[in-house]
Amino acid sequence: MEPNTEIELRLLIEAIYLKYSYDFRDYSGASIKRRVQHALSQFECATISALQEKVLHDPTAFMQLLQLLTIPVSEMFRDPSHFLAIRQEVVPLLKTYPSIKIWIAGCSTGEEVYSMAILLREEGLLDRTIIYATDINPRSLEKAKQGIFSMENVRAYTANYQQAGGQRSFADYYTAAYGYAIFDKSLCENVTFADHSLATDSVFSETQLISCRNVLIYFNKKLQDRAFGLFHESLCHRGFLVLGSKETLDFSSYASQFVPLVKQERIYRKS
Amino acid sequence: MNGAVDLPRVEAIVVGASAGGVEALLTLLSPLREGFLLPIIVVLHLPDERRSQLAEVFTRRLALPVVEAVDKQDISAGTVYFATPGYHLSVEQDRSLSLSLEDRLHHSRPSIDYLFESAADVYGPALAAVLLTGANHDGARGLAQVKRLGGLTIVQDPADAQVSTMPTAALKMHQPDHILPIHGIGRLLVELERIAC
Numbered sequence: 329m330e331p332n333t334e335i336e337l338r339l340l341i342e343a344i345y346l347k348y349s350y351d352f353r354d355y356s357g358a359s360i361k362r363r364v365q366h367a368l369s370q371f372e373c374a375t376i377s378a379l380q381e382k383v384l385h386d387p388t389a390f391m392q393l394l395q396l397l398t399i400p401v402s403e404m405f406r407d408p409s410h411f412l413a414i415r416q417e418v419v420p421l422l423k424t425y426p427s428i429k430i431w432i433a434g435c436s437t438g439e440e441v442y443s444m445a446i447l448l449r450e451e452g453l454l455d456r457t458i459i460y461a462t463d464i465n466p467r468s469l470e471k472a473k474q475g476i477f478s479m480e481n482v483r484a485y486t487a488n489y490q491q492a493g494g495q496r497s498f499a500d501y502y503t504a505a506y507g508y509a510i511f512d513k514s515l516c517e518n519v520t521f522a523d524h525s526l527a528t529d530s531v532f533s534e535t536q537l538i539s540c541r542n543v544l545i546y547f548n549k550k551l552q553d554r555a556f557g558l559f560h561e562s563l564c565h566r567g568f569l570v571l572g573s574k575e576t577l578d579f580s581s582y583a584s585q586f587v588p589l590v591k592q593e594r595i596y597r598k599s
Numbered sequence: 600m601n602g603a604v605d606l607p608r609v610e611a612i613v614v615g616a617s618a619g620g621v622e623a624l625l626t627l628l629s630p631l632r633e634g635f636l637l638p639i640i641v642v643l644h645l646p647d648e649r650r651s652q653l654a655e656v657f658t659r660r661l662a663l664p665v666v667e668a669v670d671k672q673d674i675s676a677g678t679v680y681f682a683t684p685g686y687h688l689s690v691e692q693d694r695s696l697s698l699s700l701e702d703r704l705h706h707s708r709p710s711i712d713y714l715f716e717s718a719a720d721v722y723g724p725a726l727a728a729v730l731l732t733g734a735n736h737d738g739a740r741g742l743a744q745v746k747r748l749g750g751l752t753i754v755q756d757p758a759d760a761q762v763s764t765m766p767t768a769a770l771k772m773h774q775p776d777h778i779l780p781i782h783g784i785g786r787l788l789v790e791l792e793r794i795a796c
Contacts, residue, residue, distance in 0.1 A: 358689030
């Protein structure tokens with residue numbers, strides 16, 4: 329990397345941490361560098377130092393930058409075979425618990441939350457489940473709470489839902505209006521949306537299942553290990569950990585403390 | 600070849616290919632024998648319906664071990680890594696691979712530019728970047744960045760490429776160290792490995 333870029337990038341990330349307590353210091357370097365460079369053009373800053381000065385003195389500008397640093401790319405029932413595997417392999421075991429707590433870590437704008445809630449309702453588990461949906465981005469959490477998604481996307485989600493073993497018409501779960509789908513509020517009755525950072529916060533509850541999908545790819549190995557440590561601490565004995573389809577525990581120091589239940593779908597159990 | 604004596608000592612090879620890329624990559628990589636020690640990291644754009652066969656096709660036809668890149672995997676000598684369809688692939692400072700889901704670039708995810716730029720940041724002058732056939736403009740910017748950081752750049756001769764758009768776009772942006780037909784690039788890789796290992 330050009331020496332100045334490397335220095336400026338580290339200083340910006342340090343400044344953000346010192347000023348706003350958002351900790352990107354152990355994020356994967358390549359992606360964070362690209363997002364900062366993208367931000368330079370959005371903010372019309374010639375250098376990362378100029379961007380640093382701007383966000384250090386202007387919390388509104390920082391909130392804008394945060395939207396560019398976090399990646400709200402998500403869809404409902406993303407990787408349908410993953411949700412099918414949860415339905416077939418995990419749900420029968422979850423049914424043995426009188427009450428269930430689920431943590432969706434890095435829930436972004438809520439697509440994973442609604443997917444999980446719909447699946448649990450169809451399996452008769454939603455009423456005895458509490459879902460904690462956490463993210464570091466307050467705007468994403470606000471969107472997640474609202475549960476309003478563009479109809480254009482919902483059409484793609486409908487195909488995913490069906491492939492994931494959905495039992496009803498996907499349209500039963502939302503009301504369409506003005507090009508948007510407003511999801512059934514009752515899906516979120518037992519959902520708590522909360523600000524939580526896998527980089528700086530600690531465990532807040534014992535859980536039976538943790539879903540953290542396409543979040544850990546943005547962390548370096550050290551931060552991934554911190555997150556796996558939190559998950560290990562939070563999960564009950566034999567609790568479930570589900571990851572994104574290209575994420576793995578294999579390179580983590582926690583590898584030996586989980587066993588794959590459906591390896592292909594990245595579904596693990598605490599051993 | 601413009602004189603093997605001028606070749607630098609590289610530690611990794613990155614390759615980008617799009618339309619026509621499967622054939623070009625098979626031609627390029629199948630002559631490499633077991634024991635070839637440089638890691639080769641490949642972004643190949645594929646239409647959705649061909650995605651699942653990728654690693655399979657190449658495993659059958661290459662002497663080298665072929666894997667689909669996994670997040671946080673260390674880069675090992677003599678292995679061919681293919682970017683996972685649907686994810687960008689980058690090289691990290693600790694010489695591991697990382698995946699990400701940023702927006703598509705040139706309508707593509709994985710993006711050749713992102714692989715080349717991140718690999719250039721890590722390997723600098725010890726990187727060789729190869730851009731092959733394709734129908735879009737991905738890779739041109741990445742190749743220029745590899746050059747800026749001292750790496751070796753190689754573009755498939757547009758006249759030799761099944762689809763010349765991508766190599767032509769790259770040639771408009773910068774003058775690579777070598778413009779060669781696919782067989783010439785293959786010989787160059789063998790030579791690079793001989794010098795490096």
